[in-house]
Amino acid sequence: MSIKEEKLKEDFIDLISHEMRTPLTTIQWTLEYFLGGFTGEISPLQRDYLKMAEKDSRRLGVIIDDLIDIYRIQSAKINLKKEKTDILRLINDCILMMKGDLELKRITVVKRASTYLPYAYIDQQSISDALIKLLDNAIKFSCTGKEIRVSAAAADRITISVEDYGCGIDPKMLPRIFKKFEQLTRIIGPGRQGIGLGLSIAKALVELNGGEIKIESKKGEGTKASIAIPLLKNSEGGRT
Amino acid sequence: MTKILVVDDEPFVVKILEDRLKKSGLEVITANDGEECLDKALQRPDLILLDFILPVMDGSQAMIELKRNESTKDIPIIVLTAMPSRDGGKKFFGLGAADFILKPIKLDLLINKIENVLKKQEAK
Structure with a gap:
């Protein structure tokens, strides 16, 4: 072309x-x-x-x-605008965006974060998009009135985790969930909605930022999705 | 009272934004194209909520003119558009936008962002 x-x-x-x-x-x-x-x-x-x-x-x-x-x-058309990012603020904004869905299912979000969280060095839009997709899945697969835990912790990278206590995923099926166009409904069961692109996209967006995405799940107990993203290094103006 | 200039060529977008912002205790003035935006900006709003795809004069040209004019150059502008940005809003920030928001956004979150920009402006 x-x-x-x-x-x-x-x-x-x-x-x-x-x-x-x-x-x-x-x-x-x-x-x-x-x-x-x-x-x-x-x-x-x-x-x-x-x-x-x-x-x-x-x-x-x-x-x-x-x-x-x-x-x-x-098409590799995403041009990332990596910048110093306050992760707690990004998490709060994402949760606010999901307010309607959370209220609809009366789901409470419990937030936990290390007292000291360094800045991340990421493209805010793409990581927000990825986090929203994880929150969306957690809400979708949680029963009404349940709790979702969102946590943030730092080591060599910042890890944001979204944990639900929903129906969980069969461990044998886990490797398939990042496959593009895979219907999550086929894995988890009937009665769910969505076209199954969310996790594939979240993975691609996180990886474009030099991060990693991981899903742990136990059938019948719930799912924990985590994204690990790069810290802001000192040379980029990070906290010392 | 804090005054917001809402600029959009979709009459319904203008109406609902005007109503919602007023409910939040803000004064609202409106414009439907880039040229009208420049005129209304002379009323010194505290913030401009600017659509980018506009008739008569588009958002890009309106921003250039606003930043060129001594009496409007310091008014913070939030670009609110349904046209996705391929560069994470770089183009808008390059033109002097204080923030860039892709439609649709929840009205509550939009108000939150307006408040943040106003707070930053006050702190300057």
């Missing part, structure tokens, strides 16, 4: 993305506005319906993002 053709293809993908995201934004904002009670009180039944619509609109957003991410990763 010539450079001109490649550019046209990229512009087309951006345009499609823009055209899909714009109406999705107004749909999500409208639902959030109603759910926030800004238009007046809503009945419990109305709230349930609105929350379901909000959940599905977010799911649609995830699918759009997944397809675009896959395209970009495959």
Whole structure:
């Protein structure tokens, strides 16, 4: 493909993305506005319906993002903007983004972090995207009213872990879960949703940052997904 | 009262942002294209929430003009766009954006980001 053709293809993908995201934004904002009670009180039944619509609109957003991410990763089009990053802040932002899904399933997030956490040196957008995918899976596979633990610890790298107490994954199936287009539903069982791109993308995004992703799971007990990302070195302005 | 200039060519985006920001106790003025943004910016908002794909004058040109003008150059700009950035927002930051947000974003998180930028601006 010539450079001109490649550019046209990229512009087309951006345009499609823009055209899909714009109406999705107004749909999500409208639902959030109603759910926030800004238009007046809503009945419990109305709230349930609105929350379901909000959940599905977010799911649609995830699918759009997944397809675009896959395209970009495959084309190595992601240009990382690595910078000094406060990991606790990044975690808090990601959890806030999942607020609607957490509330819908009445899931509590318990955060744990080392008292002293050095800065990471990462591309914030891609690591946020990866962490959101891990949180999304943890919520999806947790039962209503359960807890999710999010922890951050530092050694030679910073490790962020997302732990759920859901249905877990058969250890024999674990090697398959990062395979692109693998339906997680086929591994875990029926009744779940998603197109199975999330973990493949999370892995690619973390690896693009020089990190690693790991999943540990026990069937019937839960799953712990961890990403290890590089620290900010002193030469890059890190804490001493 | 803190004044926010919302610039977007989608009338519904402008309306819902205006309503939601007002509910958070902010004063809101609006514009639908880049040229109108430059005019309204002369009312000295505390922050500009700027879409990038705009008619008449696009967001990129509007940012250049805002940063060129002595009376508007210090107003922080958050770029809020549905057009993905292939360089992690580098282009927007290069033009002087204080932050870059890809739509859709939760309104609560957007307000959080606006507050953060305003706090940073105050600390300057």
